[in-house]
Amino acid sequence: MKLSLLALIGFAAYASAAPAPPSSHVVHEKREVQHQKWARRDLKLNRDAVIPMSIGLTQSNLDKGYDYLMDVSHPQSPNYGKHWSLEKIAETFAASPETLTAVKEWLTGSGIAEDRIRLSKGRNWFKFNATVEEAESLLRTEYGIYTNVETGNDHLACEEYSVPAHIQEHIDFIKPTVHFDAYVKPKRTRRDLQRREINERDMKVKPFPIAHPGVAVTPEVTYSLANCYEYTTPECLRALYNFSNGTLDVSSYGIVEYTPVAHRQADLNLFYSNLQRQIPSGYAPVVDSIDGGTISVPESEDNNGEADLDIEYAIALVYPQKVTVYQTGDTVEGASFGNFLDALDASYCSGDDSTYDATYPDPESGGYTGSEACGTITPASVISTSYGYNEADLPASYEVRQCNEYMKLGLAGTTFLFSSGDYGVAGNGGQCCSKAKCAGGRYNSGSSGTFNPAFPATCPYITSVGATQIKPNTAVTATAPEEACETVIYSGGGFSNVFPMPDYQSSAVASYFSSHKPSYSATQYNNSETVRGYPDVAANGANFVVALDGSLVLLYGTSCSAPTFGSVITLINEQRISAGKSAVGFINPTIYENPSAFNDITSGGNQGCGTKGFTAVSGWDPVTGLGTPDYEKLLSVFMALP
Numbered sequence: 001m002k003l004s005l006l007a008l009i010g011f012a013a014y015a016s017a018a019p020a021p022p023s024s025h026v027v028h029e030k031r032e033v034q035h036q037k038w039a040r041r042d043l044k045l046n047r048d049a050v051i052p053m054s055i056g057l058t059q060s061n062l063d064k065g066y067d068y069l070m071d072v073s074h075p076q077s078p079n080y081g082k083h084w085s086l087e088k089i090a091e092t093f094a095a096s097p098e099t100l101t102a103v104k105e106w107l108t109g110s111g112i113a114e115d116r117i118r119l120s121k122g123r124n125w126f127k128f129n130a131t132v133e134e135a136e137s138l139l140r141t142e143y144g145i146y147t148n149v150e151t152g153n154d155h156l157a158c159e160e161y162s163v164p165a166h167i168q169e170h171i172d173f174i175k176p177t178v179h180f181d182a183y184v185k186p187k188r189t190r191r192d193l194q195r196r197e198i199n200e201r202d203m204k205v206k207p208f209p210i211a212h213p214g215v216a217v218t219p220e221v222t223y224s225l226a227n228c229y230e231y232t233t234p235e236c237l238r239a240l241y242n243f244s245n246g247t248l249d250v251s252s253y254g255i256v257e258y259t260p261v262a263h264r265q266a267d268l269n270l271f272y273s274n275l276q277r278q279i280p281s282g283y284a285p286v287v288d289s290i291d292g293g294t295i296s297v298p299e300s301e302d303n304n305g306e307a308d309l310d311i312e313y314a315i316a317l318v319y320p321q322k323v324t325v326y327q328t329g330d331t332v333e334g335a336s337f338g339n340f341l342d343a344l345d346a347s348y349c350s351g352d353d354s355t356y357d358a359t360y361p362d363p364e365s366g367g368y369t370g371s372e373a374c375g376t377i378t379p380a381s382v383i384s385t386s387y388g389y390n391e392a393d394l395p396a397s398y399e400v401r402q403c404n405e406y407m408k409l410g411l412a413g414t415t416f417l418f419s420s421g422d423y424g425v426a427g428n429g430g431q432c433c434s435k436a437k438c439a440g441g442r443y444n445s446g447s448s449g450t451f452n453p454a455f456p457a458t459c460p461y462i463t464s465v466g467a468t469q470i471k472p473n474t475a476v477t478a479t480a481p482e483e484a485c486e487t488v489i490y491s492g493g494g495f496s497n498v499f500p501m502p503d504y505q506s507s508a509v510a511s512y513f514s515s516h517k518p519s520y521s522a523t524q525y526n527n528s529e530t531v532r533g534y535p536d537v538a539a540n541g542a543n544f545v546v547a548l549d550g551s552l553v554l555l556y557g558t559s560c561s562a563p564t565f566g567s568v569i570t571l572i573n574e575q576r577i578s579a580g581k582s583a584v585g586f587i588n589p590t591i592y593e594n595p596s597a598f599n600d601i602t603s604g605g606n607q608g609c610g611t612k613g614f615t616a617v618s619g620w621d622p623v624t625g626l627g628t629p630d631y632e633k634l635l636s637v638f639m640a641l642p
């Protein structure tokens with residue numbers, strides 16, 4: 001974080017108790033359970049130290065956001081595809097004049113002079129600098145220093161804070177307060193990166209002949225449609241999902257990577273020469289650097305695995321459409337989803353603070369010295385992300401605000417795809433929750449407990465992609481060749497503890513419960529049948545042949561599935577755009593209306609938390625969603641729309 005902690009720590013020996021909130025104040029946010037990762041240190045703060053405060057204002061018209069999005073995304077809407085400009089979006093959702101007045105009156109009445117208060121460009125954040133004393137008095141709280149026991153990083157936070165009752169409706173949340181840092185981590189850990197070396201002799205004895213294009217590589221394995229169940233290649237995916245290569249260069253596809261994870265061009269070249277020969281060596285994605293994002297990172301499986309996988313498949317499947325890599329965050333701090341969203345939408349900026357999001361410029365620690373990206377990137381029509389959190393890692397208020405941003409970018413016409421997680425009904429690393437709802441991120445080792453859903457996979461404004469595999473010894477051309485992925489990983493899926501069920505999936509989820517009600521109790525997951533179920537769709541996630549650090553290896557995970565599904569949507573956009581239509585934007589309302597455009601997956605499960613998890617069944621299920629795409633069928637659905 002950017003605050004100088006030395007400046008914050010005072011030597012005052014007096015005990016300071018938080019003043020009791022007067023009756024007109026109400027607790028606005030409170031940390032329900034102490035987070036295991038964070039220990040409060042016994043240090044007194046210097047009461048004159050300055051804290052940069054941000055107040056997230058309640059936005060207008062958010063209650064209408066769902067309907068606005070349906071208006072441009074529902075297949076029966078006459079306005080289908082008529083996406084909004086970012087200006088219109090910012091204008092529609094900016095805080096109302098009543099909100100601005102009420103909050104400003106509260107601040108000035110509490111001694112924060114008007115000329116100290118700044119309103120963000122998007123009219124949704126008030127920012128001001130306050131001393132510890134002022135902030136504690138304003139929010140009836142007591143700040144302290146908390147140390148992350150894993151990283152040793154210190155953060156400023158409090159246990160709860162209060163605001164006047166009449167102000168509460170005008171405020172989303174105030175930072176820094178109860179929230180803790182949770183940087184984005186790739187979904188796959190080393191366990192998932194479990195690799196089987198395809199040709200040990202080639203690997204160890206002679207490096208692949210990257211420098212000798214045209215020289216045939218003769219590995220022992222010949223990739224073919226006959227062995228797709230062991231080696232998944234671009235050719236296998238085209239056969240499975242009924243598509244062929246692209247022909248034009250009219251549509252756009254973005255892949256998000258968080259530094260230090262980055263691709264290696266040498267690996268892309270190795271991949272083309274083995275698996276996609278019509279792509280010339282040296283063919284590169286566009287790299288858009290966000291907040292100091294760089295692809296110059298030390299070569300390692302952890303650094304290159306995710307990005308090589310995502311980008312090799314995205315390029316192979318959509319070529320000659322351009323793939324853009326949004327390389328986000330510097331090598332020192334890294335970055336968050338929030339930093340990335342800032343780069344796409346200026347109206348989202350100013351909401352960051354050092355508890356969640358990286359802060360730039362960052363000269364002291366040798367990081368990126370430029371200013372934070374804010375509305376500097378034009379979003380691609382389809383954006384795939386293979387990173388995620390557990391829902392319980394972050395406060396619900398933060399997740400709701402971020403999810404609403406996906407709603408806005410959906411209005412602007414972008415399709416957001418996220419992998420659904422690799423641990424079945426458990427969370428990242430296979431962890432489950434020892435308490436109902438995972439309050440406070442209290443996780444166990446995963447052999448029992450409450451299911452642990454993923455974020456943003458459960459956000460209703462994105463498309464969440466689960467994983468399948470080809471059944472053993474089965475031809476790609478067989479009837480129903482796939483089942484839920486149970487090799488190395490299990491498809492993330494289940495029901496949200498944060499988001500209500502969106503209308504577009506209510507009938508699919510209702511059929512699931514009426515025909516296949518799972519036997520788990522309300523202490524294992526929210527079985528109220530009123531919350532968001534995920535994933536929405538699935539695609540193959542097993543045995544992907546990837547060129548990684550100079551050799552061909554097999555990778556697994558919903559990290560394979562999301563870029564694959566995104567490629568199918570990008571090729572549909574290619575056809576729509578060349579027919580003079582818009583990109584498809586938010587696809588969920590259309591796909592749930594057209595389940596027959598998917599290959600229904602009806603076997604396999606997503607075990608976790610000491611259970612078998614859910615089971616893939618006919619119709620939508622919380623393992624593989626609606627199923628895997630049939631490009632030709634989906635194309636006719638989307639081409640029939642205006």
Ligand SMILES: *[C@@H]1O[C@H](CO)[C@@H](O)[C@H](O)[C@H]1NC(C)=O
Pocket residue numbers: 052116117118127128129
């Ligand atoms: C708070 O103080 C910092 C450091 O002096 C300054 O850069 C920043 O602009 C100030 N913020 C506001 C809202 O005045």
Ligand SMILES: *[C@@H]1O[C@H](CO)[C@@H](O)[C@H](O)[C@H]1NC(C)=O
Pocket residue numbers: 245246247278319320
């Ligand atoms: C598409 O695939 C065919 C057959 O594999 C190949 O000959 C052609 O070069 C490819 N075209 C593009 C643009 O990739």
Ligand SMILES: *[C@@H]1O[C@H](CO)[C@@H](O)[C@H](O)[C@H]1NC(C)=O
Pocket residue numbers: 437500522526527528530531
């Ligand atoms: C399940 O979700 C519903 C709707 O959000 C909520 O009212 C209910 O309290 C949740 N159940 C549990 C056990 O958390």
Ligand SMILES: *[C@@H]1O[C@H](CO)[C@@H](O)[C@H](O)[C@H]1NC(C)=O
Pocket residue numbers: 242630632633
């Ligand atoms: C591929 O798409 C065509 C056109 O919709 C359809 O007739 C055919 O059944 C599909 N192939 C497979 C294997 O589903």
